[in-house]
Amino acid sequence: MNDQKIGQVKGKESFFEDLFRNNQEIMLLIDIDTLEIKDCNHSACLFYGKTHSEMITFKITHFNCLSKDQIKKEAELAKNRERNQFYFKHRCRKGEIRDVEVRSSPVSLDGTDYLLSIVTDISGLQLDSDALRKENMMLEKVVAERTYALKELNEQLIAAQAELKREMLFIEALFESIPGYLYVYDEAGKLIKWNKKHEEMTGYSADELAHMTLDQWFEGDDLVKVMAAVEEVFSKGYGEVDANLITKSGKKLLIRSNGVVMTLDGKKYFTGVGIDITESKRLESELKKESKLLETTLVSVGDGVISCDKNGHVLFINRVAEELTGWQKKEALGKPIETVFSIINDSNREKAGNIVAEVIKTKEIRELDNHTLLIAKDGIERTIEDSAAPIIDANGDVLGVVLVFRDYTEKKQKLDQIEYLSYHDQLTGLYNRRFYEEELSRMDTPRNLPFSLIMGDVNGLKLVNDSFGHVMGDELLKKAAKTIVKACRADDVVARLGGDEFVVLLPKTDQLEAEEIINRIEELAKAEKVGTVELSISFGFETKFNEEEDIQRIFKRAEDYMYRRKLTESLGMRNKTVGMMIETLFDKYQKEMFHSERVGKLSAEIGNKIGFNSKDSHDLQTAGLMHDIGKIGIAEGILDKIEKLNETDWDEIRRHPEIGYRILSSANEFAEIAEHILEHHEHWDGGGYPKGLKGEEISLEARIIAIADAYDAMTRMRLHRNDLTAEEAIEEISRCSGTQFDPEIARVFIEMIENEK
Template sequence: FKFLKTGDIIPVRFEPKIDNEKDIAFTIDGKERLLSINSLGQKLLNLNISNKSVIGKNIKDIWPDYYKFSSNDYKNPIEKEYAVFYKDSREFIYDVHIDPIVDNRKSLIYKIFILIDITDKINAEKALRQSEEKFRSIFENSLDGIYQSTLDGKYIAANNALVKMLGYENKEELISRNIKKDIYYSEKDRPQLNERDKLFVTSLKKKDGAIVWVEISSSVVYEGSTPLYYEGIVRNIDERKKSEEEIKYLSYHDFLTDLYNRYFFEEELKRLDSERLFPISVIIIDINGFKLVNDTFGHEKGDEILKNTAKILKICFRKEDIVARYGGDEFIIILPSTTKVVAISIVARIHDLFKQKFYKEFIMSLSIGIATKESREQNINELIKIAEDNMYKHKLIEKQSMHSSMITSLEKALEERNYETHEHMRRMRSLALKLGKKLQFSEERLDELSLLSSLHDIGKIAISDNIILSPLKLTNEEHEMMKKHTEIGFRIANSNSDLASIAKGILSHHERWDGKGYPMGLEGKRIPITARTISIIDAYDAMTND
């Protein structure tokens, strides 16, 4: 197609030719009448060119949007906005090019319209724009940090989430920072080019110096084979990291005492069995009388004793020592680079602190065994066996000593809490022996009766003072609580071999001949005779002395 210029000979009818089937071409005269149009134009404008009456019609009547492209400027070819046509529910978009043809007097002779199909181009640009808008929306609204950075460590772009995550005021402030020096906790933590394209966990520095744990998915953007920049997603995993650390901590620690657990101890035992750490001492500790307190006052009090024992042990040992709960009321400690003499001095301090903390309130002590490895020939597991044997030997000695004072201590516990007076217990013992002899009890039964007369109410030491010493009439709930002292006393007696013989008497000394007593509603001869005897003399003493 050749444009006609001023001075050219104008043919009577000028028909522009378009070689492809996508573009439109037509001409109009100076009075805006249609002179010619190609076949595609006819289809989109719904024209029937065989109908000669269409030629010569005003273009405005044929193409309603023509007014958008009319102009009185004939000096230069002009370009207007896009033309849009619809055919078979499809949209077609055209870039409109108009060339005016004028004569020597600069009067308009022709207008040549060339409409170039740019539908695919516009749709591609629209899709690209939507994609960019979608990316921008994701970039700005993501809860994760998103960034682009240069290879040498400067931010190119960063979203608001990353700015907030690192504690900066705005993007500009963050972008001004050197990533390697100012953002990474350690410069060596920033991956090199060949270490990208994978997920990694690291710690970053916030503006205020605080550390935040993050998971970064980073990749390298290339142009051909040349790396241009990095881009990536940064996820805050502080909470996850804390949870992982907590799980790891719990896997190595006893949840009650916060000491190391047996699993960790056994792993550390292997690690510390090294000649450079000789001599290695092992200490095993067991709480004497713990079961009695646990049964008397309940597991809550027992847990409190275990926790306080753990605190004492933490005070007595070094950071490099491994202090662990071995199970139940047993504790075990590894002391690297520690002689037996030093271990013995530590044990003496543990005994002192334990007595200060517990002995006044509870009848308890510690049995402790020590063993020391001084050469490679000794087996570390045999060392624990030796320490255990030493602890059990100590326990046997301690048991004899404790049992000899157990009864006196329990009686004293009742007196100190004003549950029973010394005079009442003396009278009860005297009356019990007199009645027992009258009933021709055996010596063994008389011994049981004497012991029961002193300790039949021992379960009361676990009942609240607010109930035991209340001057008011007990409520139903308080009365039920008071009645539990028989069961508590039974557990106390059963937990100690010296008291086991009077356990049933303690349990049933509030039973009645008619079966209306407690806790089991026994009647008649089903109630142990020692319990029946104690009930009678206790009532007699109350009537004659209160």
């Protein structure tokens, strides 16, 4: 090569060397195989913060923050003599990470292949791109907030606008595919474009529509609304209006129109889609009526109703719910449900679980636990029963919850009362037989040994019932119940088995302790009386010591022991009671005492006259003494009544023979004379009471007492008339002989009285 050519080559090399070294672009010379940096320019040293001598000691991968595969791919393209362009993140001076664009070309120097890479810092451009992306996202969000129909329309209109800008042509297929009728008006309000649905809906032909203006479709208030909407569209860019459009036939269609402004070649057009909503509005109106009816129903129902959204905030509350919770509707709306519907457990006073959250979670109807109390705003507590149901949409998603609840207080009280009565004796308030049997089974366990049972039976209850009526008998039972409970311990179970029988269950109680409890009851009973009747209870007891023993056998032994004691205690008590009754009668009515004594004496004298021995005469005198004992059961105020007795009073008095019979027949000591007491008001001719016996069907003793009683009553006991003289009384007895009185006894009695004069 001659010197001239050599000089030219060297000149070119110097030129390219200067171009490489001093270029403002960041330039790197990279070994394709090893990826080592073989050379770089000054701009590269400044960008990466390294000296030239440092740079040629690194591979390009040292500065790259992304995958090495991209760099290898870049090298492969270079080997194939292909230019390429990649984007990387490079670590530059002071460790700063920058976004770079790398454009590489393959070069050969001295028989070796290199990659000449030009690096451009595009970080600032990336920031601009991010800002643009954010702006686009905001615009998308605004568009997304529009209705579906408007969004679809805008997308189609934007596409149509773009086509107009390019070709000034409308795509007819797009127009015809739009649901509803499409329109395009110019700024003068002239209709310049429409679709087939526009023609079908309005009834106008294409030629007719070509001469139509916007104001021809509406009238009155509808025209005012439409024109205002058009102005809004031109000011905002979009708008919506509902108005009645008049068709060619004169029919009015309720149209919902969504309009936008479109600009083409510097001109503005009002374009949009109208949809016939006549039917949907009718359905909407009906739906509103149904909704109003439903709301009215919910407001009017007798239960409290509260609905809330899926976040637990109150959406609706009816009148009953307002009354029960104490929250007015305007106060409650939007409040958390647990604030308005505050509930606790009645048993432990702890806050109840969140039933709304449970329903939302399970999507199932739930009911409140028993013993739930609603705490009203004013602090009033009410027992309620409640159910909560999910409100679920067509997709199965829970929109909220509706609570339906009612005041359960009165019903609970009744149920509690029923439950109480099912386990308690209504008369005494003690546990009943049902509870006793369940409790006996529950308590019959080894941990309660020794386990004692006490059986108790009230003495003389039948006597009191027969003599004074069941009211006094009930009082005697109630006295007995209170006395037993008072003597027992807190853990002891006292029950009335029925009638006059009581039982006491004594867990962890031996025989000695059981006897002590019986002694306490008997000591307390000594101070108790019902009227003139002393409280007397016969007791028996037994103790279970071993688990193997049958508790029913223990009960039977306690019961047998009680009956053995009752045989002696009850007999003495009845005899004592009879004596107390006669004493009480005589203490209360002294005239009755004197009368009875005289009747007894007269009866004995008559008995002696007709041949009674001394024992029979004594019994007859006792019967005469007690012939009116039944008057102890006569209602207060009748025996000493000053005014004349009425028929009701006499009906009450006529009961005394039967009462006396029941009193005396209950006591062995007086059982023999009870029949005489029952019959002493029977008449010889059958006209007496209570059985209507006649003649010798009446016992001899009763016939004797009848005459003695009548004589003394006529001469000493007349309340409302003057007493008769002895002669007058004898005359009356003589007159009634053979009708009221036994004629033979009457004869003997008259002779006896006359001989005593």
